[in-house]
Amino acid sequence: MTSSTGQPGTVEMTALAQMDHRIAVIGTALALPGADSLAGFERMAFDAADAFSARPGAAAAGENWVDRAAYLDDWSGFDYRLYGLSLRDSVIIDPQQRLFLQHCWKAAEAAGYNPLALPARSAVFSTASDSDFVQLARAAADDAGNYHPFEIEVGSNKEQQALRVSHVLNLRGPSFGVQSACSSGLLVLHTAMQALALHDCDLALAGGACLPFPLHEGYEYRPGMNLSRSGVIRSFDQDADGMVPGFGCVVFVLKRLVDAERDRDPVLAVLAASTLNNDGSNKASYVAPSSAAVAENLQALLRKGGLGPGAIDFVEAHGSGTYIGDVIEAAALRQVFRASPRAAAGTAVASAKASVGHLDTVAGLVGLLRAIVQIGRGSIAPAANFTALNPRISFDGTPLYVPTAAVAASRPLTGIVNALGIGGTNCALLVQSAPPSPAVSAAAGGVLPVRVGAGSAERLRAAVARAAAALTTTHADFEAIAFSLNRRAQGKPFLAQFAAADASALAAQMAAYDGAALPATAPQPEVGAGPRAVDLGWSEIDPQARVGLPQAPMAEVAPAGANDAAQRLRAIWQSALLLQDVAPQMSFRDAGGHSMLALTMLDDINGAFGTQHDLDWIDQHDRFDQQLAALDAPSGPAPATRLVKLIRPAQGTPRLRLVLVHASISGYETYRPLAAQLAPDIELLAIDSHNLYAEEGQLIRDAAALAALYADQLRAALPQRAVPLYLGGWSLGGMLADLMVPLLAADYPLCGTVAIDSVVYREEHAALFADSALAYFMDQTSLLADRFEADQLQRQARRLQQVFAAERAMARAFVPGGRELPFLNIVAVGTRMPLTEPALLQAFDRAKNDNGWRRHTGEPIVRIDAHHVQIVDPAHLAMIALHINRFTRSACTTTSS
Structure with a gap:
């Protein structure tokens, strides 16, 4: 219904105002310095620990050279076969894209879903840092001559990051990248919240990755610039001397709260509101923030959330630890919170950057992580690397303080996550504890059917083993475990079925699993209307799978007249797959082979050996040693039924x-x-x-x-x-x-x-x-x-x-x-x-x-x-x-x- 002016009518506006626009965070996955799980990050936050270190073996490069950062220990893990990708194609995908895809998968699993069976109208929003990875890929390709420049561009372009996830997971909702410098992470979340509120999608994967190439090996300290001389971030501290880089990836799974509660999703926290604005030109310089604009954005956030400053228990601040930045942000906070009624224990101010460094575009996402672990524990975490307030900052007359010890909360927590970006885009989120779960009647006991699913028989055996190991340490309700396992198994082509009354019995059955699998068409077991799903703490992803940097082959292709069959076949493999060496049991598929390369390889093999094989021959002889043995064997006429x-x-x-x-x-x-x-x-x-x-x-x-x-x-x-x-x-x-x-x-x-x-x-x-x-x-x-x-x-x-x-x-x-x-x-x-x-x-x-x-x-x-x-x-x-x-x-x- 609309008015005569074409604007929404009263009934429509009233209905819109009455809609619940709260967004639930139902899952997350992360790879951060010092933490690769939510539990690990929670320990780091409440221990007030940091992950700053020198790169092992780094050489000094002058007295002003600082070789410290919050490094990501392992970035090469990438189970490309699980995602339907080849090794050949994976090595030219920017490691930031690889990290993001892998953690979208893990985040969906943490929310209790099969990543390949998400709602079709699921969206993907991402951000990434600028990187010169494309130059590394092009250099290797120029040497090898077997990649087209367009392939490298697609693999390296950060605009493809969200799009690749939508393609791999077959998602049909909105999918695009978001960039606003250091506030990009919160802008990603703001965009996802809007898409969900407007029903443009029913689920959103929102996150980003920061792993620019060439990999960080230190920086030159220059007085007056924003990088730290000490190699440590000390947000709001008297000894703060600048930023230190950090690297990693964070992904969240978001859903409308009403839908998450209906679907029995785990709810880690609730995003109640978000706002953003820009500084304009009323500030000291292009790269400096504006305290007035930051304050306006935070005040707008409180109005949008229907709250006063006294309702805010903590502010997860931008907190870059720079000479100017912290002072300007603190001035904005003082303007918002001055003369406000004091929160129960005051309003804590801290920043995740003091633990894991400044993750560039991903920084705001890490801020939300720190808010979530505080909400989950019901306690305020102490600030890392803080001893005394910067003398140029005053919180007098406000409830604001920087916590030096954990503070237990006497009520559900409400907090603000704040992010500022070079160029002036400010973004803020209002985050709250999840509402209490509806009361669930006590389970009557008895045996529950439980399934574990995977993409292959081999992966199924590994998944059952990981599930069994996780069950030995879980404290979750067994009915929630059964519900989560069954839901994650939906749509998997390989299924193992168990029946148990408690976690220990289920773990014992899994430990004795013999590899037997159900047909994928077997009816899905029902587990009653029990508690919410839980993060099971394990993934189908093979933790040993690795993809490094693109490399040019070292060996020359053998001449066509070479007499040794192994040498000729090895030369064909090296040329087609860009390999430095070929092991006897190497798999064509695992080495990056796909149908187009197989056709080329067939032409070369048939030409070199005088054979007339078709594509099925490579499918049947996937390994190098299998092909060599078949080529050495006497060959008869091709079977009449070869097609x-x-x-x-x-x-x-x-x-x-x-x-x-x-x-x-x-x-x-x-x-x-x-x-x-x-x-x-x-x-x-x-x-x-x-x-x-x-x-x-x-x-x-x-x-x-x-x-x-x-x-x-x-x-x-x-x-x-x-x-x-x-x-x-x-x-x-x-x-x-x-x-x-x-x-x-x-x-x-x-x-x-x-x-x-x-x-x-x-x-x-x-x-x-x-x-x-x-x-x-x-x-x-x-x-x-x-x-x-x-x-x-x-x-x-x-x-x-x-x-x-x-x-x-x-x-x-x-x-x-x-x-x-x-x-x-x-x-x-x-x-x-x-x-x-x-x-x-x-x-x-x-x-x-x-x-x-x-x-x-x-x-x-x-x-x-x-x-x-x-x-x-x-x-x-x-x-x-x-x-x-x-x-x-x-x-x-x-x-x-």
Whole structure:
């Protein structure tokens, strides 16, 4: 309802005012100097400890050289395989991006969620420090010649930090970076709070990383500048002499408080309000803060939160420890708190910087961490490195004080986190203790079902071991533990199930775990309406996984005529993967191999050894020693059924076989994620691409001829023909499957066909098939464009261009057959980019309402909110599997009757 002026009406404004805009912090993960967990940071805060040290082995560089900082001990941990990344690609991702991605994962786990099963409308907001990592990556790439400059730019650009997380976790909410110098961290939180309050998202990952390259090795002290001579930050202290750098990463998981309480999330603290402003020009210099502007922002925060200064128990200050900064910030605090009613024990003022250094853009996030550990303990932490107040600061006539010992609180805590940025952007948060949890009736006891989930069988064994170890030290309620484990297991493809009445019994069962896993389709156990989820204290991330800096290979590529097979194969690996050396048991996938590099490697291997292997050969011979042994073995003729791949056998006798044909410019691997989601009595096969591996003169450019080849290979691969068949595929694969139906009808009982976003060419759809429209549905440049700079990659690009052109022509010419089989028609209703052309938008709408198959009258269309390529992402394939399970059961029953 709006008024005649177009402004919100009274009813609407009243409803908006009555909404609860409080935001819950439901999880966090951190990597900070001296602390890699919330518990570790809490110990540091209440011990008033710091993490300042000299870099081991640092050499003196003059009498004014200070070799101290708050260093991050281990920044190279990165479990790239867990995130679906390759080693090759990971080494050129800025370590700041790696840290942020890894800690987004950990933060989601701490909140009690599977990071790959977060709400689709989850947002990611991040900040990062300026870094010269791109120069290191470019230097290595220039030596090796196997990275395109665009790859390095994407890997090094801090603007990609939030976007990469959204991509890896398949999140569809807002995703972008935020920069306002030293206040960036709180600005990230302010932005996330706004997005949640406006319902732009339902969950937000908000944080940042500070690890600029080259890595810090000290600094030159200059009198009058902002860096410390002593190498220690002493916020508000009489001996404060400047800042000291700190490094690390902090990520928070945020949710609307009402939603967090409904979903039984852990609530670490509540963000009640946030404000920001800018100094303008009314200050001493561009880099100096303005006490008037800082005070105005803090006063606005109190008004927004509906509180007076007397309600504030602590201020987690910017507290940079500089000669000017602390004095100006203290003057602003004095202006806000003067003559105010005194809080119960006064209002404590301190800064996390005195413990972990000044983390640049991440500083405000560390300030919120310190506020959270005080709220969690219900006590004010003492200030680190403080003995007496700076004589240029006066808190007389105010409740403000700097605590030198822990002060127990007599009430739930309310605090302010303050941050100032060079250039004048000031940001502040009002943070409060979580409201009391609703009373929960005492558990009746008894055995509870508990699951642990992971992404692979190997990871599942490790996850169970970590869970068992964590259970030996936990004090959490067992029902909360069971609820948290079960929720974190949701959506994991590998599951272990237990049943226990208490933590010790569960730990004992886990210690005896034999590796047995449930199918991913097993029903989720229910644990009653008990307490909130808890941070279980362990992660699926492999703590031993490491990624260092990009390195150029040291060895020269062996000449083509080299006689030693091992030497020739080793040279191919080194050239393709930028390796300095190749160990016998090295894995192609673990070393950074992916499908495009595999195609290049195949060309080199086939050329060097006179073989005719296809991509499946590398999949079957992943390790160097396996490839070498296979190349040394006598080779017979290639099997006739080389394009038919068994992805997953059925459990026992198969009820049916599902055969999926490859899409254009892709292989059979696309369908692998379906295997874990299909009903156990379905055998899954896929038909790989002939054209993807064929030489230029062997390309098949006619869809009917290609379908005939695939039908012949399927007959050879499946001589036992009593088991019913379903044929289908994604995009072109659905069309080829349809053409195979009449060719196989006399040989197999055919029960139905499946088309996944296969749009048939019709006049009303014609605009969708224009080359100019392709960018709305797929990123052709990622497959074909000039990113392939090296000669080997250019060769593959030319071949792929020819394949793509041939198979696009097949799709344009395709006409569906007339056979009346049950048909599962799945379409993607999204686009990569917004459609702006009216004609294209009209064609798209028509195609999604009727994509041209003209099957049974009234036959439903399954619509999935994804674009053409995204529909085969693992998350959407899981949904597609549910429809296939339902369709194959009902359709087969219908046909057999």
